[in-house]
Amino acid sequence: MAKKNMSMFVACFVSSLVLNLFFIINLYVGEDSKLGLSWSKKAAADAEAVAAISCSGHGRAYLDGLVLNEKGFPVCECNSCYGGPDCSEFSPACAVNADGGDPYFLEPFWRQHAASSAVVVAGWHRMGYSYSDHTFISQELERHVRILHSIVGNAVTAGRYIVFGAGSTQLLNAAVNALSTDNSSMPAPIVASIPYYPVYKMQTDIFQSIIFKFEGDASLWKNSTSDATVNVIEFVTSPNNPDGQPNKAVLSGPNAKAIHDHAYYWPHFSPIPTPADEDVMVFTISKLTGHASTRFGWAIIKDKAVYERMIQYMNLNTFGVSRDSQLRALKLLKVVIEGGGREIFEFGYKTMRDRWQKLSETLSKSKRFSLQKIAPQYCSFFHEVRESSPAYAWVKCEREEDRDCNAVLQGANINGREGSMYSAEDRYVRLSLIRSQDDFDLLLQRLNKLMLGEEGAKPL
Template identity: 50%
Template sequence: MVPRSHPAIFSQKFSLTSALLVFSLVLNGLLLLRPPKHGQLLSDDNWKGMGWTRKAAEEAEAVSLQYQCSGHGYVFVDTFITDDNGSLACECNACYTGLDCSQFLPDCLANANEGDPIFLEPFWIANAEAAATVVPAWYRMSYDVKDGLEISLISPELEKQIRAIHELVGNAVTQGRYIVLGTGSLQLINAAVYSLSPFHAPNSSQVVSASPYYGAFRDQIEMFDSVESVWKGDARAWIKQTESLNSSTFIEFVTSPNNPKGILDESVLTGNNVRAVYDHAYYWPHYTGIPRPADEDVMLFTLSKLTGHAGSRLGWAIVKDYDVYKRMYMYVRVNTFGVSHDTQLRATRLLKAIINGYRQRQPKRLEDGQTNEKHLLFHYAYRVMRSRWQRVERIFSGSDRFSLQSLEPGNCTFFRRVTGPSPAYAWVKCEREEERECAGVFEKGGIIARNGKAFEADRRYVRLSLIKREDNFELLERRLRALVSSSAIVTY
């Protein structure tokens, strides 16, 4: 059953289910009220009246306080690694080993291939109480969420917080729009293609993206191999193909900011049969200036690049047209029957923690947030990413062997000033004629980079991820300095 209500009506509804959800979220906060000082477990006085939550919370507190892992790893409640005595052992960061992660592996490659946004771990450790989630064993055991008389796949409170975070940042219009959840934004790629492809058309929809593009667009379309759509590569190759543009539906994916280049992109195809899907995964103020709210027909966002919680697998689409929304909703319902309620609850808590951090402190400008930065996610994340980009820029600044993408400062309405570049990735070109396989050059230098061919670009390019843990970035930085200063020629 597709929800019948229009988004404008959403905010006016109040049901028993909504009230219970609000109560649940308040209870989460109360259960974590008056946390113990660092290094001290909860006392009996802390737990008066807390009942069934006590054992679970004590276990989580004990694990987090007992194991320090030399600052290069973690122990979680579900950690299964044990030492010879059966005690928990640390899960080590990349290039560290040992029961307490104290041993560095000197020959380990710096992995800059993955877009795993765990640079935000320190922020959430510092804000553990604000976003902690207590999940009862009987929490939302049903497939569906009931909102009054309606059945839905999205928690009303999560939808409220998604709209609120976009309003806070000013990066997307949500008023009068529909929201569809997906298991990560990856699921929404095919949901969008399915929804924008006409029924029983004589030709399959042609799916394209301007190179360099996010390779998952191609991978998703080719893997599912639907009769309704076919991958047709670089969008620019079709700009002058007037006959094709007029006879078939073209669906163009636009990543803005671009992955891997970091620039704000627009669609390159025009015409009555062209439909654009904008992937705004990185359209947040820690990766780019926000000049205006995005207002395209179909926009994709993901929790992973906003909060860093990639493992929770949550994405959402903001959709203008009801019929497109309805088809996307039904695609997700048939495909996976929605997104885990546990994930939705965690996302709700995370978004509320971000929003409350700003509501309670209300910084007017970027500089105003410096003293309270540990509670202001966008300020904290921008500072980290800006610093990393400046360090990478300095390394490549005097090199004639490698070149780095050029990015300009831009106006950011959220920070109320012009901000310097702070992209998620470095897009590097090997300039020497002999070094045509750039990924191999970097591997010889002890760095795993993503080959340009993954983005339908020249093999002379590589993408370097700047969003991983500080351990990983520091190793990448050292290896880059050594590589850039080396005069050795690597040929393939």
């Protein structure tokens, strides 16, 4: 019996040794193949090391950030008013940035979806100029853009052509160029309704074209669209930047052409009552996924001749959109589309709605400032009436003497963008609500302090 026990004991010991041998071999030989990773491991480890750099929740380090410290790691890039090596130093006297349109409000969403949204680009990834169909447009990405619109219900794409651009920015002039008439008696007037996005004018002006010219306020051209020799081209931004209104074209007639800029027509910022179905529609991921820096947008075009002119423009301007941007946009859209888009749009709407409510409540404490009003609408994406959740506050200084509203806010350490940038009065100022939570919290804090001062100074 003792001998039998001893044999079993030895057998167990041998088994244990064999198992250890297996583990040891596995450890030194099989690790790579077990994970299936070889050449990508170093890049993955580099990216994770940078992502792990602590910036105190008030910033982040990037792979391509400035390398200043002796370790060779990129430094933290801090939210405004935060500084120091790890963004932990708050500057109480610093002016809060409510100016820029950087869409950092979606950054937490992408951190929560780190595994599904990362992209690994091999060194030899797609080196040639074109895709397999000899175009500069990824068919896979175009397919995902169409799926996206059918899920969100914000644009008709069936039977429409799609052109890619470096953000919506590049597409704006591509569309202007395509809609302008060659050899006409005068350049096509380019117009927009006040208040309008300043890039429309600045971009149109810089090209100093024979065939188009920026002419400002659309309403002045209402009676001028019957001239059959020239198109009048209207930028229609809906929802509008800066004021979030669901704009419609003010010009009509056979020679009135419109470029519908739908950068903000996503459930984050606006109810989606019906799919847009205009002749020329422009979209961008900058305000959809928040990846402004990827520079990826698209236009949906009804007319083949307009589409072909836009494609030719894109090809000669830049040989199409960076294929690296297209690869990343594809990955991001896949995440957006997962689960019918509910996750990102619920996150986006909740964030924007919460910010809008807090801002409205704060500004309602005084009559010195007023906010734009946007009517609630039925949203076919969320299947319910949704209250407004705009990307920007379009604040009006109501006091007669507050003609420079931005200066008033600057007095309270808030940097907004003056109304005259949007061809409106400086009695208006645009405050960006799509930046980081730090920026919004600080904006709200400064506004609350300003309101308290108001309360003290004037009876409510």
